[in-house]
Amino acid sequence: MTTENSSEAKRGSAAALATTVVFAGFIAVLGVFPGLYVGGGSVPVVLQNAGPLLAGVVLGARRATAAVVLFLALTAIGLPLLSGGRAGVAPFVGPSGGFLFGWILSALVAGAVVTRFKRTGLPVLLLAAALGLLADYAVGVPYLAFYLGDLRAAVVQSLVFLPGDVAKVLAVALIAAVLHRALPGRLAG
Amino acid sequence: MTGYQPGTSPLHRAPTGVKFVGMLVIATGVFVLSAPTWVGGVCLLVLAGYAVARLPLRYCWRVSRSLALIALLLFAVQWWLVSLDAAWLVSLRLVAAVGVANLFTATTRVDDVVSSIERAAAPLRRFGVRPDRLGLLAGLTMQAVSTLSLIAGQVREAAKARGADRSVIAFAVPFLVRTLRHADDLGEALAARGEDDRA
Amino acid sequence: MIEFDGLGHSYGDRRVLSGVTLRLPERRVAFVGANGSGKSTLARTINGLVHPTEGRALVDGLDPARDGRAVRRRVGFVFSNPDSQIVMPTAGEDVAFSLRRTTLSKKERAARAAELLAEFGLDGYADHPAHYLSGGQKQLLALCAMLVTEPDVLVCDEPTTLLDLRNKRQFVHRLEALRQQVVLVTHDLDLLERFDRVIVLDEGHVVADDRPEPALRHYRKLVG
Numbered sequence: 001m002t003t004e005n006s007s008e009a010k011r012g013s014a015a016a017l018a019t020t021v022v023f024a025g026f027i028a029v030l031g032v033f034p035g036l037y038v039g040g041g042s043v044p045v046v047l048q049n050a051g052p053l054l055a056g057v058v059l060g061a062r063r064a065t066a067a068v069v070l071f072l073a074l075t076a077i078g079l080p081l082l083s084g085g086r087a088g089v090a091p092f093v094g095p096s097g098g099f100l101f102g103w104i105l106s107a108l109v110a111g112a113v114v115t116r117f118k119r120t121g122l123p124v125l126l127l128a129a130a131l132g133l134l135a136d137y138a139v140g141v142p143y144l145a146f147y148l149g150d151l152r153a154a155v156v157q158s159l160v161f162l163p164g165d166v167a168k169v170l171a172v173a174l175i176a177a178v179l180h181r182a183l184p185g186r187l188a189g
Numbered sequence: 190m191t192g193y194q195p196g197t198s199p200l201h202r203a204p205t206g207v208k209f210v211g212m213l214v215i216a217t218g219v220f221v222l223s224a225p226t227w228v229g230g231v232c233l234l235v236l237a238g239y240a241v242a243r244l245p246l247r248y249c250w251r252v253s254r255s256l257a258l259i260a261l262l263l264f265a266v267q268w269w270l271v272s273l274d275a276a277w278l279v280s281l282r283l284v285a286a287v288g289v290a291n292l293f294t295a296t297t298r299v300d301d302v303v304s305s306i307e308r309a310a311a312p313l314r315r316f317g318v319r320p321d322r323l324g325l326l327a328g329l330t331m332q333a334v335s336t337l338s339l340i341a342g343q344v345r346e347a348a349k350a351r352g353a354d355r356s357v358i359a360f361a362v363p364f365l366v367r368t369l370r371h372a373d374d375l376g377e378a379l380a381a382r383g384e385d386d387r388a
Numbered sequence: 389m390i391e392f393d394g395l396g397h398s399y400g401d402r403r404v405l406s407g408v409t410l411r412l413p414e415r416r417v418a419f420v421g422a423n424g425s426g427k428s429t430l431a432r433t434i435n436g437l438v439h440p441t442e443g444r445a446l447v448d449g450l451d452p453a454r455d456g457r458a459v460r461r462r463v464g465f466v467f468s469n470p471d472s473q474i475v476m477p478t479a480g481e482d483v484a485f486s487l488r489r490t491t492l493s494k495k496e497r498a499a500r501a502a503e504l505l506a507e508f509g510l511d512g513y514a515d516h517p518a519h520y521l522s523g524g525q526k527q528l529l530a531l532c533a534m535l536v537t538e539p540d541v542l543v544c545d546e547p548t549t550l551l552d553l554r555n556k557r558q559f560v561h562r563l564e565a566l567r568q569q570v571v572l573v574t575h576d577l578d579l580l581e582r583f584d585r586v587i588v589l590d591e592g593h594v595v596a597d598d599r600p601e602p603a604l605r606h607y608r609k610l611v612g
C-alpha cells in the first residue's frame with residue numbers, strides 16, 4: 001500500500017494523493033484527540049508532535065514529508081488543524097514556530113532512516129524516531145534562539161520539552177515496531 | 190488562536206494579498222527594530238487593528254490570554270538569563286508578531302486565502318506545481334479529518350472494551366491500521382474518478 | 389443478569405433512548421431496529437462505554453456507569469469492524485494480549501490462546517499476521533480475544549456487517565454455541581431463529597419484545 005517507490009508508481013498518483021491527505025488528516029486528529037496516557041502516567045498528553053515521526057516511520061520520507069507539508073500549509077491558510085484548534089500564520093510566527101517547520105525535516109529524516117535500513121526492527125525504528133526528533137530540534141532551537149537573541153536561553157527553554165519528547169520517541173518506535181510486524185511488507189522500509 | 194471570525198470591517202474587506210504583505214512586513218519588521226519603545230509602538234498599532242476589525246470580545250479575550258501567557262513566560266526566562274531590556278524587547282516582539290499574524294487569520298476567509306494563493310502562484314505551473322489544487326487538497330483533508338475522527342472514536346472504545354484504555358499501543362496500532370486502510374480506499378475511489386488519468 | 393431501569397440517553401439535546409426498562413435473563417437476546425434507532429447506544433450502556441443520562445443499566449447488580457472496569461471484566465464486546473479491536477501483530481499474540489493482567493506465564497498465555505483459536509477453527513493461525521486474515525477469520529479472532537478472559541456476557545454490535553452470508557451464519561452459530569449470555573445487535577433478521585428473545589427498537593423506544601417470529605413480524609411491518 002505505501003511502499004516508497006515500486007508500488008507507488010504502480011498505484012499511481014491517486015494513491016499518492018490519498019496517502020498524503022489522509023496522513024495530513026491523521027496528524028490533525030492526533031491533535032483533537034487528547035488524553036492518551038503515555039507510559040502509565042496519569043496526565044494525558046497530546047500526541048500531535050509524534051505525528052510527523054509516525055508518518056515518517058510508516059510511510060517513508062517522500063510521502064510523510066508531503067503529508068506534513070500539506071498539514072502545515074493548510075494550518076497556515078487557516079484550517080484549525082493544530083492541537084487546541086489553533087490555526088493560521090500565528091503559530092509559525094511565534095517563538096515555537098521553528099518546531100513546526102521542523103516537522104518537515106522530522107518526517108524526512110525519520111522516513112529516510114526507515115527506508116535506508118531494509119530491516120525495520122525496534123533498534124532501527126528507535127534510531128529513526130530519535131533522529132527525527134533531533135531534526136525537529138535542529139530547526140526549532142535556532143529559530144527560538146533568533147527570537148530570543150540568545151542561544152543559551154533557547155536551549156534552556158527547549159529542554160523543558162525534552163523528557164516528554166523522549167517518551168514520544170519511545171512510543172513511536174514501539175508503535176511502529178508492532179505495526180511493521182502487523183502489516184509485513186506493506187509499509188515503508 | 191483559532192481561525193476566521195466573520196465580520197464586515199474594513200480589515201475583513203481589504204484585499205487578501207495586501208493584508209498578507211502588511212502582516213509580513215510588521216511581523217518581520219519588529220525583528221529589525223531593536224528599541225523596546227518602537228516595538229511597543231508597533232504593538233499599539235496592532236491593537237488598533239483589532240479595534241478596527243471589531244472582533245468578538247470573547248475571541249479577543251481568548252487570544253490575549255494565551256498570548257499573555259507565552260509573553261510572560263518568555264519575559265521571565267529572558268530576564269533571568271539575559272537582561273530586563275532583552276526581556277521587554279523579546280516579549281513585545283512576540284506580542285506584535287503573533288498578534289498581527291493572528292489578526293490576518295481572524296479577518297481572512299480560508300477560501301479567500303486559497304484563491305489568492307492560486308492566483309499568485311499560477312506562474313509556478315511551468316515548474317509542475319499545481320496551486321489550483323490547493324482547494325481540492327483542503328477539502329479532501331477536512332474529509333479525512335472527519336472520517337479519521339470517527340475511526341479514532343471507535344478504536345478508543347474498542348481499547349476500552351479490552352480493558353486497555355491507557356495503552357498507547359492499543360489505541361495507536363489499530364488507529365494506524367485503519368488509517369492506512371482508509372488511505373487505500375480513498376486512493377481507489379479517486380482512481381475510479383479519474384485521478385490517475387491526469388498527465 | 390442484565391437490567392435496564394428507566395434508561396434514557398441524550399447526546400447533547402438529541403434524545404436517542406427513552407424509558408427502556410427490561411430484564412434480560414435469557415441466554416440469547418437480540419436487538420433489532422432501523423439505523424439510528426438507538427441499538428448501539430443501548431448496547432454500550434451494558435459495559436459502560438456510554439453512561440446513560442437517565443435511569444441506569446445493571447449487570448449482576450453492578451452499575452457500568454460507576455464500576456466500568458469491574459463490569460467490563462464480566463462483559464465482552466465485539467464491534468462491527470475487527471480492525472478496531474486487533475491490537476497485536478499476530479492472532480496468537482492478540483488473544484494473549486487479553487490475558488496480560490493475569491498471573492499466567494507468557495507460555496501459558498500463548499498456549500491458552502492457541503487452544504481457543506483452534507476451538508474456533510483458527511488452528512494453525514496463531515503466528516499468522518492478524519490483519520492478513522479474512523474478514524470472517526478476523527471477526528472470529530476478535531471473538532476469541534474477548535472470550536479468553538471468560539466473561540459472563542458477550543455483547544456484539546452488528547458483528548456480521550462486514551461478512552459474507554456464509555461467514556455471517558458461521559459466526560452466529562458460534563455465538564449460539566457459547567456458554568455465555570449473548571446480546572446481539574443485528575440487521576440480519578434471518579439469523580435469529582434460534583434466539584430466545586428479540587427486542588425491537590424504534591426511535592429510542594422498545595416497540596416489540598417477543599419470541600423471534602412475532603417480534604420480527606412486527607419489525608417487518610414497522611419498516612414496511
Ligand SMILES: Nc1ncnc2c1ncn2[C@@H]1O[C@H](COP(=O)(O)OP(=O)(O)O)[C@@H](O)[C@H]1O
Pocket residue numbers: 399402404421422423424425426427428429430
Ligand atoms: N457519539 C454520538 N454523538 C452524537 N450523536 C450520536 C452519537 N452516537 C450516536 N448518535 C446518534 O444517536 C442516534 C442513535 O444512534 P445509535 O445508537 O448508533 O443507533 P443504531 O445503532 O440503532 O444505528 C443516531 O441518530 C446517532 O446519529
Ligand SMILES: [Mg+2]
Pocket residue numbers: 427428429545546
Ligand atoms: Mg449501531
